[in-house]
Amino acid sequence: MYAKSNGPEPDVKVGERLFYGLISTGEGSNSCVSCHTMHTADTMNWNPSAVEMAKVAAEMDLATFKEHLLTPSGAMREKVHVKYQLDDEQLFHLQGYLKELSETGAKDKPMSINQLLIFLLLGGLMTIALVDLIFTKKIPYKAIHVLIIIFGVSFQLKIVAHEMIDLGRSEGYMPDQPIKFSHKVHAGDNKIDCLYCHSNADEGKSAGLPSAGLCMNCHQVVRNGSHSGQFEIGKVVDAYENNKDIEWVRIHNLPDHVFFSHAQHVNVGQRDCQECHGDVENMHILKQENDLSMSWCLDCHKETNVNFKGNDYYKTFEALHKDLAEGVRDSIKAADIGANDCMKCHH
Incomplete structure (x- = not known):
């Protein structure tokens, strides 16, 4: 929880309702969560996540928060925030909710039915069929029991086989990155050569990652993203000015007992990056295209x-x-x- 003050305390529940649009934030305005989502999806959401935005809001006093929300700078935020109409009391409650969110983080995403639940359900059905077949004998048609058991065992064996085959593989892996970086924008739209950022691929085992300093070769000038506005590029600038590493999440990762050299394939073999990494220049969110x-x-x-x-x-x-x-x-x-x-x- 955020630190208590001597003044009145915000009503966090009211702030939460404002954030989710359950209380109007202005005629025709979008709810905050429609842009600043709690959980990521398979498609790129260019806006800061709810938790990222909450951490920024938590550092502001109420007057700065009001200015940031109702009279923002930057073309992206101006376009979206133009319809917001909140009074000081609503802003106070909304910021209170954001301060709490910045410390607690987003709740876990609700689980959906997956193969494990199907596996357990089939196991239950087979158990019932087996018990009825041997003991209770409520259903006179033994063929029904046999079909349930055969189907259940076959499906379970298929699930187990595929899980064993996929053990240690990460095809389709698409993790969140600390900065919303689009390969489509950089490699596709702007035609930046792969080796400009991954310069070690031509001569080393690993392709290498660009430093914030390399990013700043362009972003000294480009401070507004075509999709993301100032927020994401601001992280690059902050890392450069404060000599901090950008902690990118590795996507393509072979087991420790496997040796692979980018130089052998890129330099000697003259293979294109897309042969292993897929159609990268059309990916906003980079993912592992092949099972490796x-x-x-x-x-x-x-x-x-x-x-x-x-x-x-x-x-x-x-x-x-x-x-x-x-x-x-x-x-x-x-x-x-x-x-x-x-x-x-x-x-």
């Missing part, structure tokens, strides 16, 4: 042609160069030069 399983890598090595011509890295494969020249082979696959040898990745 061993079979996925091995299949790629079996199918991918190696460009021997003009690449000094492959000049030691004299026999293969001879086969190409004499027409014995029309192509060389990555697997042909040892890409699928166990020790290449597990040494």
Whole structure:
């Protein structure tokens, strides 16, 4: 809870109702939560989350909070906040709720029915069918019991098999990042080359992440995002000016027993980033496009042609160069030069 003062205390429940639009905040205005959501979704919400916005509001006095909300600077907020009409008492209660939210955080997102519940439900149905088949014998048709048991066991085995196969894989992983960064805006709309930000991909094991200083090469000038306004870019500026690291969340992560080199693939193999990472230039929210399983890598090595011509890295494969020249082979696959040898990745 936020610190108590000697004056009147805000009614947090009233503030919560104002935030959710259960009490009018002005004719034709949107509720706060319609923009500043409690929980993230699969699509990019360019506005600050409710908790982020609450932390900012908690640091303001009431007069600054009023100015920030009712007469905001910045084109994005001006457009949205223009219809807000709140008196000082409502603002006092709303800020009180935001102060509490900044400390407690958002409540956990309600759980939806998932495979675990289906698994348990089927287990219950099979148990009932088995008990009735052997003991109670209320239903005279044994075929019904057998069908329930066969279907239940089959479906459960399928779930278990898929969960075991997916163990350690993160296909579709799309975590929240500390800054709402869009690859579509940067790599797609603005045509920034991948290696400008991930400069180590050409020569190192890891692709590397850009420092705040590199970001500031553009954001010294660009201080308003085309979608996000000032808030997200302000985080970059703050990190740069205060010499803080931006704690990005890693998305593509192989097990510790697997060796992978970006340089081997990007520089030597001359592979495009999209082959592994998907259509990145059209992703607002970056996600893991492929499962990165061993079979996925091995299949790629079996199918991918190696460009021997003009690449000094492959000049030691004299026999293969001879086969190409004499027409014995029309192509060389990555697997042909040892890409699928166990020790290449597990040494």
